[in-house]
Amino acid sequence: MKKIYFTPGPSQLYPSFKHHMGEAIKEDIGSISHRSLKFKRIYQDTVSSLKRLMDIPPGHHVLFLSSSLESMERIVESCVEKHSYHLVNGSFSQKFHEIALEVKKDAKKTEAIWGEGFNMESLKIPKMSEIICVTQNETSTGVSIPMEEIYKLKSVYPEKLLVADVVSSIPYPKIDFNKIDAVFFSVQKGFGLPAGLSILIVNDLIIKKAKLLKKKGQNVGSYHNLISLYEKSLIEQTPETPNVINIYLLGKVCREMLKIGIAEIRKRTEAKADLIYQYFDRHPNYLPFVGNKRWRSKTTIAINVKGKSDQVVRRLEKLGLIVGKGYGKFKNDHVRIANFPSHRLKDVRILLRNF
Numbered sequence: 001m002k003k004i005y006f007t008p009g010p011s012q013l014y015p016s017f018k019h020h021m022g023e024a025i026k027e028d029i030g031s032i033s034h035r036s037l038k039f040k041r042i043y044q045d046t047v048s049s050l051k052r053l054m055d056i057p058p059g060h061h062v063l064f065l066s067s068s069l070e071s072m073e074r075i076v077e078s079c080v081e082k083h084s085y086h087l088v089n090g091s092f093s094q095k096f097h098e099i100a101l102e103v104k105k106d107a108k109k110t111e112a113i114w115g116e117g118f119n120m121e122s123l124k125i126p127k128m129s130e131i132i133c134v135t136q137n138e139t140s141t142g143v144s145i146p147m148e149e150i151y152k153l154k155s156v157y158p159e160k161l162l163v164a165d166v167v168s169s170i171p172y173p174k175i176d177f178n179k180i181d182a183v184f185f186s187v188q189k190g191f192g193l194p195a196g197l198s199i200l201i202v203n204d205l206i207i208k209k210a211k212l213l214k215k216k217g218q219n220v221g222s223y224h225n226l227i228s229l230y231e232k233s234l235i236e237q238t239p240e241t242p243n244v245i246n247i248y249l250l251g252k253v254c255r256e257m258l259k260i261g262i263a264e265i266r267k268r269t270e271a272k273a274d275l276i277y278q279y280f281d282r283h284p285n286y287l288p289f290v291g292n293k294r295w296r297s298k299t300t301i302a303i304n305v306k307g308k309s310d311q312v313v314r315r316l317e318k319l320g321l322i323v324g325k326g327y328g329k330f331k332n333d334h335v336r337i338a339n340f341p342s343h344r345l346k347d348v349r350i351l352l353r354n355f
């Protein structure tokens with residue numbers, strides 16, 4: 001039976017994935033050297049396609065890491081001398097905070113009720129904090145913080161670095177890279193690719209900070225520190241043998257998305273999200289977990305099924321419709337539906353009809 005994965009990552013593969021994978025095999029991408037000219041061309045092509053798709057300014061650096069949890073660790077390890085600050089409103093933002101503690105930073109946090117966002121104006125961020133870490137789309141709860149809200153932090157605290165986890169929303173949100181210092185995401189969510197590649201986009205301030213800390217004698221990480229990643233990126237390489245196939249595939253998917261156009265992709269995302277929320281706002285038993293429309297994610301939608309998660313997931317699975325269970329403490333109460341570019345409107349309709 002054909003299955004459709006509405007899971008919030010890994011998720012449904014991009015419709016043209018099979019074709020690109022076939023091409024990758026024909027072109028021996030799995031065997032080429034990561035120091036070869038062929039790899040440099042792939043690297044260049046992927047970075048330039050991604051920059052066009054996401055409107056990333058030329059002076060910003062696109063770095064390839066292994067996972068987004070790794071991106072979190074590299075950021076705090078390479079850019080924080082002592083003090084980091086975290087907005088925590090779910091499992092992934094909590095993880096970011098824990099990672100900072102694990103690498104021995106003095107990591108402070110402000111917690112919001114899970115299922116809600118933050119009132120940026122009322123936050124009191126410690127003076128000492130060198131970096132502010134925000135999870136723009138909390139996959140565990142289905143809460144999304146509008147980019148405009150996040151930029152406010154940069155205007156109030158211009159001397160602090162500002163970083164956003166956009167793992168499960170990209171390519172949907174439009175990012176103004178002049179108002180944020182770094183963002184990162186993994187390819188197994190909105191890009192519909194197999195896991196094992198995280199993209200970290202940084203400006204020069206991030207690299208400058210890492211260099212400063214290194215000069216002071218601080219440990220900024222080993223082979224994958226932000227300086228080594230940056231320096232290798234200047235010659236279209238990575239410090240280690242990277243996930244070459246995924247870098248190749250990401251370039252191909254970016255090109256497919258460019259053909260459709262990012263504005264159209266955003267429009268489709270909104271249309272599908274509206275359909276899903278409208279359905280559950282009228283549902284007699286189940287309801288969207290995030291009540292406040294302002295905080296509702298368009299890309300990872302959590303539905304409160306009141307303890308029936310297992311039942312709902314299993315029933316849908318029999319029809320080939322794979323949805324996610326709740327995350328962490330919401331395991332039994334929620335199901336989560338991803339709404340990525342790989343998900344077609346007609347499949348969303350089929351899912352809702354059978355829910």
Ligand SMILES: *Cc1c(COP(=O)(O)O)cnc(C)c1O
Nearest residue numbers: 067068069092137139167168186
């Ligand atoms: C999936 C996810 C991550 C972790 O990504 P990995 O590639 O598994 O490390 C981090 N943050 C958010 C918001 C996510 O949804």
